[in-house]
Amino acid sequence: MFSAFSSIDYHSIRSSTPAEAAVKRLSGIGEVLSGFDISAIQTQDDIARALWTLDTADKCIRMILAEFRSERTTEVVREAKSLIDLIEHARHEISDYRDGRTALSCISA
Template sequence: MFSAFGSIDYQSIRASTPAETAIKRLNGIGEVLSGLDVSAIRTEGEMAHALLALDTADKCIRVILTEFRAEHSTEVVRKAKSLIGLIEQARDEISGYGDGGNTLGRTRAVSA
């Protein structure tokens, strides 16, 4: 197992309910996203890497929602929607980089 995912899986194992497991996994995705600094993007390669990270996070969130469909609590859905909204906002800001827009000057790290 990749060590980067070890803590997330360990926390999930210790969760007492499936909904708590889903929240812990979503929180882990949020922690990863919070390290993404959109304002530091300077090249097309960095932009592609950031978009790939956002797409991967989005897919992971959707897998969690599918996996825990029967256990959807208000908190799980709220957390997932919040993260998806942040991902969409970050994508919009990154796309401003490709348009020659100046969105990067006012962008900071993605906060979850």
């Protein structure tokens, strides 16, 4: 899964402003999450791996927000909030599934 995150920084290097770099990094995380199919989860190991991936994405988003604290624009904050909301929704679905309350769907960023 880290290989998917590794290209995110490469794209941000070509940005003209720090805010644009932050948005590109966040968009890269969104691309990773959009390919994350939680409906494929079938085992406890799958659940653990999915939660680990979501936690990693959440930490990356928070690191980007910390790194670009002075360059936060409405677009940066909106993109980060959208991704954090997606992560929370996916965590909730996984928790419901683990507790036997619902079937899983896909994340779309």
